[in-house]
Amino acid sequence: MIGFGGGIKALLVAALLLSPAALAVEDFYLSEGGPSIFVSSLRSTVETGRVGSVFVEIENRGEVTGLIEKRTPQTEEEKMLALMEGEMEMGASEAVGIEGRLLSRDERVKVLSRPQLAGSLSEGESLKAPMEFSVRAEKSAISGIYPMVLEVSYERLEDVQVTGNPLYPEIRFQRAKATQTISLEVPVMTGPKLEVADAKGSISPGRSSDLEVVIANNGDVTARQVRAKIVVYPPFSSVDDEVALGEIEPGKRARAKFPIEVDRSADPGERAIIFQLAYISGEGGEERREDLAALVEVKAPTGLRALLIIPIVAVALTLLYLGGARKGVRLPRIRRKRRW
Helix, strand or coil: CCCHHHHHHHHHHHHHHHCHHHHHHHCCEEEEEECCEEEEEEEECCEECCEEEEEEEEEECCEEEEEEECCCCCCHHHHHHHHHHHHHHCCCCCEEEEEEEEEECCCCEEECCCCEEEEEECCCCECCCCEEEEEEECCCCCCEEEEEEEEEEEEEEEEEEEEEECCEEEEEEEEEEEEEEEEEEEEEECCCCEEEEEEECCCCCCCEEEEEEEEEECCCCCEEEEEEEEECCCCEEECCCEEEEEEECCCCEEEEEEEEEECCCCCCEEEEEEEEEEEEECCCCCEEEEEEEEEEEECCCCCHHHHHCCCHHHHHHHHHHHHHHHCCCCCCCCCCCCCC
16 A cells, blocks of 8 residues: 555656656657648639639658667667667657648738648648638739748657556657648639620521620630520510530630521611620639620611612602502693794
């Protein structure tokens, strides 16, 4: 049975064994080196005036470069303990419980996500999936590169102590918190900017024809799976079909044709037609929908069609003239010279 004084003494010994000072005196080795986190890849879907994502992939390029001998083993048992301790010290390059926090250095770009957990990485390992941060760029933000900071915190193995019987050793691990700050350059894009570059066709009253529309991407991100649909109002009519335009890269154009008819009573002049566009912004972006308007000219009929569509006023005047001649309207007489 241990008395009160002996119990206090045992607690003090245990406290010394668990303290860093005790570890520094009694263990055999101290490792050199440790974890080192690097950003291996960065991808951004952030566009001005919208909420997007920043994807960050990290890897552990740390290593243990060597062991510093703190105490030389004296007995065979200590040599066995030292050998086990040295092997465990070589694992000090692992980063445990990684947490990543993204910070913006520009007020126009704000990080909405909380810190992301990324697990643990041993030497040479990379994340299986990137950390994703939600970021909003204000409308005042122009396209360009914006400075950000990735704060990475984790625990690292600082020291190992192996004591007792080599067959049943007592192993104690001392860990320490570590933080790395990594500067990032995050691109913010304008995004796809689809516009009607041209809309033309031989359109006239009472006639069916094809309206050719040219859609241009004046932005800096590819518009994928673009689909166009025409929306018409009187005096126009059209089949309610959708045309697939595929991908439109920045600076490129795509053409679509829509069958369209114009009512016979339509007056010549410019008319507005609406085109509904659906597309996906970049890789893995969300589907968007936009309505674009274009002016289309309705031309006056020409040639035979112009002859067939005679103005009502002209017809009425002709009928009045013919009717008046039948009622004895006097025509000018031709005066002839008298013969002598």
